[in-house]
Amino acid sequence: MDLAQLEAFLAVIREGSFSAAAKALYRTQPAISQTIKRLEDEVGRPLFDRASRRGLLTDAGQVLAVHAERLINFRQQALAALDDVRNLRAGRLTLAANEMTCLYLLPMLHEYRRLYPNVQVSVQRTLASRIPGQVMDYGADIGAVTFQPDLDALTSIVVYRDELAFVVPPSHAFARRSKVGITELARESFIAHHVSSPYRQRVIETFQDKRLRLQMPVEMPTIEAIKRFVAMGNGVALLPAISVEREVARKELIRVKAPDLSFERQFRLVYPKEATLSHAAQAFLAVVEAQSAVRKGRFAYVVEH
Numbered sequence: 001m002d003l004a005q006l007e008a009f010l011a012v013i014r015e016g017s018f019s020a021a022a023k024a025l026y027r028t029q030p031a032i033s034q035t036i037k038r039l040e041d042e043v044g045r046p047l048f049d050r051a052s053r054r055g056l057l058t059d060a061g062q063v064l065a066v067h068a069e070r071l072i073n074f075r076q077q078a079l080a081a082l083d084d085v086r087n088l089r090a091g092r093l094t095l096a097a098n099e100m101t102c103l104y105l106l107p108m109l110h111e112y113r114r115l116y117p118n119v120q121v122s123v124q125r126t127l128a129s130r131i132p133g134q135v136m137d138y139g140a141d142i143g144a145v146t147f148q149p150d151l152d153a154l155t156s157i158v159v160y161r162d163e164l165a166f167v168v169p170p171s172h173a174f175a176r177r178s179k180v181g182i183t184e185l186a187r188e189s190f191i192a193h194h195v196s197s198p199y200r201q202r203v204i205e206t207f208q209d210k211r212l213r214l215q216m217p218v219e220m221p222t223i224e225a226i227k228r229f230v231a232m233g234n235g236v237a238l239l240p241a242i243s244v245e246r247e248v249a250r251k252e253l254i255r256v257k258a259p260d261l262s263f264e265r266q267f268r269l270v271y272p273k274e275a276t277l278s279h280a281a282q283a284f285l286a287v288v289e290a291q292s293a294v295r296k297g298r299f300a301y302v303v304e305h
Helices: 003-015 018-024 029-043 059-086 099-115 128-136 198-209 223-231 241-249 279-295
Strands: 092-097 120-125 142-145 154-168 189-193 215-220 237-240 264-272 299-303
Touching: 003 018, 003 029, 003 059, 018 029, 059 279, 092 099, 092 128, 092 279, 099 120, 099 142, 099 154, 099 241, 099 279, 128 142, 128 154, 128 264, 142 279, 154 223, 154 241, 154 279, 189 223, 189 237, 215 223, 223 237, 223 241, 237 241, 264 279, 279 299
Parallel strands: 092 120, 092 142, 189 215
Antiparallel strands: 142 264, 154 237, 154 264, 154 299
16 A cells, blocks of 8 residues: 555545546546555455445545545655755754864854754764764764864864964963963963863973973863963963953953964864765755855865865
8 A cells, every 4th residue: 555546545535536536636547446446455345335426435445535634644744844854944953062162163053043043953062082973873963073083984174273372361471471482381380171182282292392391280171161260360271262262352361472382273073974964964064164265264164084
């Protein structure tokens, strides 16, 4: 039993005869008769009272008519729902990010929501090291990371080029300096994030190469906490430049050049190569690419693999 058979069955009921149903469906009367015969063979009972010229339904026909109507209506609703998703009048976009990469996503999501307000967006906070695996396990459509994943099964797109920024409170002696050297920095107390990262390791190794020790007496759970603690005069910090733009503009924090610790950070969007992205996810990537062309500067859209 398929939907085409049920449509023909309902057409005969609606039009009142096999010939009228054939005309309505742009088919021949023998074709409609054969379709109904196959349907009756499958049901095992006659559906129409052949003795009646008005094509009255048998008991079996009456029962099937009710369910056939429901099935056809359900199909129409399903097709309408799929059309909504295809045209982004509905749907869901799930992104995996950590505290830092979420900052990059905000302006992109602002534009995405403007264009597609009916798509539900969920940004799931995840440890950076777990994001590639979450994407591969289909826990998220797209992941945002600041490192190049080792997995060849992922497509990786560089979308933003950031850098580490050395910041101090306005009251600090360095606040009046244009730049500082690593020897001076070895005497400072750095406020660090409690979750280590490849960039922290690079900074530590830079100090070690100079036979210096990086002092990190305090670790905080969030970048926001680090910024506030430093602004209160409790030390200095190396933070992603994107995360301190507002505080530097307000002079709540002072950014000072530290040439020895100048490291670029690349933001990437990743998703499975073999997966078919949802319409919502494809639209998000299109927004990112378009916004990168408009914003330029540190924004990019470079497919790595």
